[in-house]
Amino acid sequence: MRKVMTCYAVAVALLLLGLLIATAGGWGVLAITFAGPSNATLRNCLAGGFAIASLAALVALGFGRWRGLALVAYVILFAGLLAWWWRIEPSNQRNWQTDVAVLPYATIEGDLVTMHNIRNFDYRSETDYTPAWYDKTFDLRKLHGVDLITSYWMGPAIAHVFLSFDFGDDDHLAISIETRKEKDEAYSTLKGFFRQYELFYVVADERDVIRLRTNYRRSPAEEVYLYPLHAPIEHGRQLFLEYIQRINTLKDHPAFYNSLTTNCTTGMWLHSRVNPQHLSFDWRIIASGYVPQLLYRHGLINSAGLPFAEVRRQAHINARAQAADDAVDFSRLIRTDNPAQPVEPAAQPAEDPGTRSE
Numbered sequence: 001m002r003k004v005m006t007c008y009a010v011a012v013a014l015l016l017l018g019l020l021i022a023t024a025g026g027w028g029v030l031a032i033t034f035a036g037p038s039n040a041t042l043r044n045c046l047a048g049g050f051a052i053a054s055l056a057a058l059v060a061l062g063f064g065r066w067r068g069l070a071l072v073a074y075v076i077l078f079a080g081l082l083a084w085w086w087r088i089e090p091s092n093q094r095n096w097q098t099d100v101a102v103l104p105y106a107t108i109e110g111d112l113v114t115m116h117n118i119r120n121f122d123y124r125s126e127t128d129y130t131p132a133w134y135d136k137t138f139d140l141r142k143l144h145g146v147d148l149i150t151s152y153w154m155g156p157a158i159a160h161v162f163l164s165f166d167f168g169d170d171d172h173l174a175i176s177i178e179t180r181k182e183k184d185e186a187y188s189t190l191k192g193f194f195r196q197y198e199l200f201y202v203v204a205d206e207r208d209v210i211r212l213r214t215n216y217r218r219s220p221a222e223e224v225y226l227y228p229l230h231a232p233i234e235h236g237r238q239l240f241l242e243y244i245q246r247i248n249t250l251k252d253h254p255a256f257y258n259s260l261t262t263n264c265t266t267g268m269w270l271h272s273r274v275n276p277q278h279l280s281f282d283w284r285i286i287a288s289g290y291v292p293q294l295l296y297r298h299g300l301i302n303s304a305g306l307p308f309a310e311v312r313r314q315a316h317i318n319a320r321a322q323a324a325d326d327a328v329d330f331s332r333l334i335r336t337d338n339p340a341q342p343v344e345p346a347a348q349p350a351e352d353p354g355t356r357s358e
Helices: 002-035 040-060 064-086 211-216 233-252 264-272 288-297 308-315 318-324 330-335
Strands: 105-109 112-119 133-139 145-152 159-166 172-180 198-204 223-228
Touching: 002 040, 002 064, 040 064, 105 233, 112 233, 145 233, 145 288, 159 233, 159 264, 159 288, 172 264, 198 233, 211 318, 223 288, 223 308, 223 318, 233 264, 264 288, 288 308, 318 330
Parallel strands: 112 198
Antiparallel strands: 105 112, 112 133, 145 159, 145 223, 159 172, 172 198
């Protein structure tokens, strides 16, 4: 019986080792493929060589005579790969696409925050535009609201999520966590796992960052929703300053975007931890399309006691944004006919939508 149990334990251990080698091999091949030498032939040879080494280590698990030596060799090889991987550094000095070419930053004097390089492009299509940036000073004492914007283009589970800070008098500043792409570089979720994009905070006029999505993106089209958030305004100020601190840090210390760990929703969640009683991590932070349901469930969306389906219907702004187009009061017009207003104290959700995707 003991011999049987020993054999069983060895089999399980070998199976786990095999899964570990296969996972490491797959990751290594993709890492070399996406981040390896610029010479395609050399890059492909290195990726193929690592794949062969991983397969050889897997085969060696079945031969006791070679198992130990093969594992030691593979660990050394993988350690070398990791050493190379951690030496890949982000940079602010690349041939950037125009929409992410200029880094925003802020200067702070007491309650006054001067935001430099606010993007405000004049679009004729998604790819045809007149670039423009401006500077503006915002008074933290005038901040009286924060809005959540979600944009969907591939079903209910995935959305791009960002915030807009309301300083009154139709004065809104949107901040969107995105990838910083080089010229002729397209976005790929898979590449986003392998240090292929720098992290970029788009600081923009709403006529830019919202109108781009509602009025000009067609392949695929995007459906955009705007939800006024409910929280103490001091939390909004702390959150805004946390964003500003990260934006200023990236100006001198670039960082990589990651499709799973450093993206629009995880970044927003990490920034929210500056405030007490922030939300615990939830699977809907990864399935970003369900972030509005998560916030509604915790009473953080101004719902006026309405069920989530109705709140979501009222939050849809595509038609209003298309009608407003380049109007100077674009921010006011996209909020017209949206009856969900701040209430004190926070209304309790009329229903718990759970995982629904209304």
